Amino acid sequence: MKPIVKWGLVALGIAAVGAGTGLSFMAGSPKDALQMVRYALPYMHVGNLKVGSAAPDVTLVALDGESKFQLRDRIGGKPLVLVFGSFT
Amino acid sequence: MKLYDDYKDHVDFLTIYVREAHPIDEWQMKSNEKGKDDVCYAQPKTLAQRVAIANDFTQRFKYPVPFGIDPMNNAANDAYAAWPERLYIIDEQGHVAYKGGNGPFKYNPKEVRDWLAARYGQVKHAEPAASPDKKS
Numbered sequence: 754m755k756p757i758v759k760w761g762l763v764a765l766g767i768a769a770v771g772a773g774t775g776l777s778f779m780a781g782s783p784k785d786a787l788q789m790v791r792y793a794l795p796y797m798h799v800g801n802l803k804v805g806s807a808a809p810d811v812t813l814v815a816l817d818g819e820s821k822f823q824l825r826d827r828i829g830g831k832p833l834v835l836v837f838g839s840f841t
Numbered sequence: 842m843k844l845y846d847d848y849k850d851h852v853d854f855l856t857i858y859v860r861e862a863h864p865i866d867e868w869q870m871k872s873n874e875k876g877k878d879d880v881c882y883a884q885p886k887t888l889a890q891r892v893a894i895a896n897d898f899t900q901r902f903k904y905p906v907p908f909g910i911d912p913m914n915n916a917a918n919d920a921y922a923a924w925p926e927r928l929y930i931i932d933e934q935g936h937v938a939y940k941g942g943n944g945p946f947k948y949n950p951k952e953v954r955d956w957l958a959a960r961y962g963q964v965k966h967a968e969p970a971a972s973p974d975k976k977s
Contacts, residue, residue, distance in 0.1 A: 781871075788868035793925070796860070797943055800922025804940060808931040809920035813857060813909030816899060818892035822909065824855075824917070825935070832852040832938060832960075833931040834844075834953060836906065837923035840898040841863040841870070841880050 844950055845906050847964040848957045852930075858895045858910045859918040860884065862925035862944075888913050928953050 776786035802809075810825040827833055845854050863870045864884040885891035888910075895910050911917040918924050926944030929937060930953060939956050941949060958964070 785868065792867040793862075796918075796924045798922040798924075799943075800940075802921065802929075802937050802940055804937050806937045808929075808935050808937055811917040811920055812912065813917060814888065814892065814912055816892065816896055816908055816910070818889060818910075824909070827853060827855055827907075828931055828935045829933060830853075832933060834848075834852055834854045834957075835921070835929040835931065836854065836856045836926075837859055837918070837921060837928070838856070838926040838944070839859055839861045840894050841861045841882055 842905070843966075844954055844957075847954075848961060851961045852957065854906045856904070856906045856908045857917050857921075857923065858891070858898075858908065859923050859925075860891075860911070860915060861894070885913075930956055 773783070773786065776789065777783045780786040780789040808824070808828060810823055812821050812823055814821055861867075861882060861884050863880075865881050866883045869881075882894050882897075883890075885894060891913065892910055895908065898904060899908060909917075921927065921929060922943070924943075926948050928939070928941035928948065928950065930939035932938040939953065941947070941952060
């Protein structure tokens with residue numbers, strides 16, 4: 754094996770261990786780090802919206818599970834604070 | 842909730858409930874376990890399941906903020922890159938006036954408070970009364 758390939762693989766290995774250690778530290782444990790990579794990272798996005806972007810209209814469901822409303826119908830008279838989240 | 846109580850007369854609030862962040866069948870947090878916060882739910886596969894969890898949440902905390910649930914196509918989540926949690930302010934013309942960072946580390950309600958305070962003034966709360974000193 755050529756030295757450059759060998760050292761490239763070593764560097765890659767060190768980077769992988771470093772990334773794994775960093776993720777484990779951030780997530781709390783190696784198991785949490787694996788679950789974070791599997792379940793969280795695919796869903797975390799920066800998104801395209803910026804200050805000044807038009808707020809996308811979306812359809813939302815009310816707590817009764819049946820009524821629906823449009824986000825655009827809540828926009829107008831006053832600023833609207835949107836709080837996105839979940840229970841868990 | 843303090844933010845909502847302080848500024849609800851000036852601005853509207855809307856909570857949008859999105860896909861679960863730490864369900865038991867994905868990346869469950871230890872703090873969610875029974876005996877601790879007791880927030881143990883599987884990732885909803887149907888709208889009814891998502892609605893049920895949303896209702897559990899609002900009832901447990903007597904949550905007063907107006908509420909909307911993202912349907913199972915996750916359209917709101919995708920449009921606003923919301924997952925797992927994020928704050929926005931939409932101005933009266935329907936444009937983004939503030940876009941907060943992704944939770945948990947960049948989720949910062951203080952930034953929303955600062956934006957609101959800059960426009961409507963700071964809401965001060967009375968300091969809790971100090972207990973009298975006991976001198977021997």
